[in-house]
Amino acid sequence: MSVKPEHTVRRNGIYYTPAPLAKLLIEGSIRESNVLILDPACGEGALLKAAATKCQQLARSQDQNSEFHGCDKLKHNGFPNGIPNSHFIQTDFLRHQASRLFNVIVMNPPFLANARIAEKDRRDYRTRFAQICDLEMKADIWAYFLLNSVSHLRPGGGIGAILPWSFLQAEYAANIRKWLAQHFRSIKVLVLTDDHFQHTTKRVLLVWLEGYGESTSTIELGFSEGLSHDCRYEQMDVDIWQSKCLFRRFGDVAGILNECLSKHGFIRFGDIADVKIGIVTGANKYFILPTHSEMCHQCPKTTLVPIITSSKSLKKLTVDDTGEHSLLLKIPAPAPPCFTSYLRKGRRKEIHKRSHSIRREPWYRIDVGRMPDAFFHYRVSLIPFLALNTGGFQSTNSIHRVYFRAANANVQRWAQISLLSTIGQLSLEASSKVYGNGILKVEPSSLNESIVYFSQSPVPDKIYRLISSLILSGRKAEAVAKATQLLREQAGLPKRLLEKAEAAVKKFRQHRL
Ligand SMILES: C[S@@+](CC[C@H](N)C(=O)[O-])C[C@H]1O[C@@H](n2cnc3c(N)ncnc32)[C@H](O)[C@@H]1O
Secondary structure: OOOOOHHHHHHHOOOOOOHHHHHHHHHOOOOOOOOEEEEOOOOOOHHHHHHHHHHHHHHOOOOOOOEEEEEEOOOOOOOOOOOOOEEEEEOOHHHOOOOOOEEEEEEOOOOOOHHHOOHHHHHHHHHHHOOOOOOOOOOOHHHHHHHHHHOOEEEEEEEEEEEEOHHHHOOOHHHHHHHHHHHEEEEEEEEEOOOOOOOOOOOEEEEEEEEEOOOOOEEEEEEEOOOOOOOOOEEOOHHHHHOOHHHHHOOOHHHHHHHHHHHOOEEEHHHOEEEEOOEOOOOHHHHEEEOOOHHHHHOOHHHEEEEEOOHHHOOOOEEOOOOOOEEEEOOOOOOOHHHHHHHHHHHHOOHHHOOOHHHOOOOOOOOOOOOOOEEEEOEEOOOOOEEEEOOOOEEEOOEEEEEEOOOOHHHHHHHHHHHHOHHHHHHHHHHOEEOOOOOEEOOHHHHHHOEEEOOOOOOOHHHHHHHHHHHHOOOHHHHHHHHHHHHHHHHOOOHHHHHHHHHHHHHHHHHHO
16 A cells, blocks of 8 residues: 555545455446446555456456546556556546546545635536536535546446445535436445544445436435445435435434424524524634733723633533633724734734635734624534523634524523423434534534424523533433423423434434444
8 A cells, every 4th residue: 555645645535445345335336247447536446456356256257348447636556456457547537528438437536525625626616517416615525526427427327436424414415416316226325334444534335326317216225334235224215315314214303303393383493593603713822812811911801802712611501701711802903002012923923824814804803793692512422502691702613603583581591491302402413414533513504403492481490500500510411301301391292202302312323423
């Protein structure tokens, strides 16, 4: 295996497929011995090697005329060594026009998240693939690889791909899944719940698409911890496939949440609140200072904004002024003389040249925005919750800011209780993404989509305080149980529904942690 410098690996998303994983992908991709096969990002050829072995097995003693074509932006050791009838082209696949069509395409596209693709390339890809489907500007590179590979595929051909979980989880991916359902006869997905790559914990799944040119008749989804097909595949409805299909696996999640919405007075959180990411300074160490720092004593109070910088500040149902916080420098423009030397220091450190600074005018004037009514976790391993901002803080972008729209104190408290309850946790698990290390990533859109009980009646103060103190003392599971019980009584939730919801939450957590 070639060892490439760390920056080359990261810039090109190089993670070679281990042989057992390659074998599993190929098992489902090749059914006949004579194939014309392409790997558009072949690296050292792990997938093509597995494909060649499979073709040999299928051919037995007969001649086999398969051709194995690899494309890669870079040269890697190992390919095409030992693969008969192999061909290599060194080029950027996303700029590569099809000169011939293949009947099988296998791929493990570069692990390159959206943020690592140059903006001009993203714009260019978006425009080029717009006719197929709109990916907005948020797609990771796998999406463009998948779409571009289709233009290299013969009618009737198939694709086997190793893709990140975002294929099922990302919002933009719904458009791709929809398009696939219109253009492939069968779709099969195996979600791998363990880590299978060296040097990354990124979770992947295997996708097999067959019968290019026909619309879908079967969609199947299976989950496997190890590397095997020995799991139960579930048939999936095309409507679910085009929406948030992954969650179908965990009991009838959509059914549970819909029942709460239609029969028990729940609404979407986004109906009563706006969720915004926290303040992005681009240089927290420079703009955010400890309260005791000398600089904070020198500048006018009006230029210091109390701010929380970590979700560790979310310790109970309120964030009050007894908690730890820092101070954000809200430097006005033109800057008063007390900032002159501090700004000089910033320039010396080239803070003014940073990507966020160059988008501001002048570079040091941070858009603080309105004070939020509440905060919510952005990344969390277990039990996210909503904490009211009673201390008058702002937050950095590691914590979401929540602004209620015409929601009085009772409505706000019921939102807190219901998000903490099993139902709220289920809707958050169902609409959020998961990082490789099992951390739940609650995007503003996930929080907007989650469901809360809407009521103007007061939340019993004693129970509210009890729940808050349970969270504070680290007994979050008990807090969830209390919140769920309170909600059950208030909203008349049937026991059956709560049991189903609890089982579904448990499954989500088993698969992500
Ligand atoms: C995740 S690795 C997979 C390699 C190989 N298919 C395997 O399964 O082991 C992704 C590969 O994509 C290549 N790559 C990155 N950007 C590319 C591009 N624009 N066009 C073609 N190959 C690219 C990298 O050099 C790397 O070899």
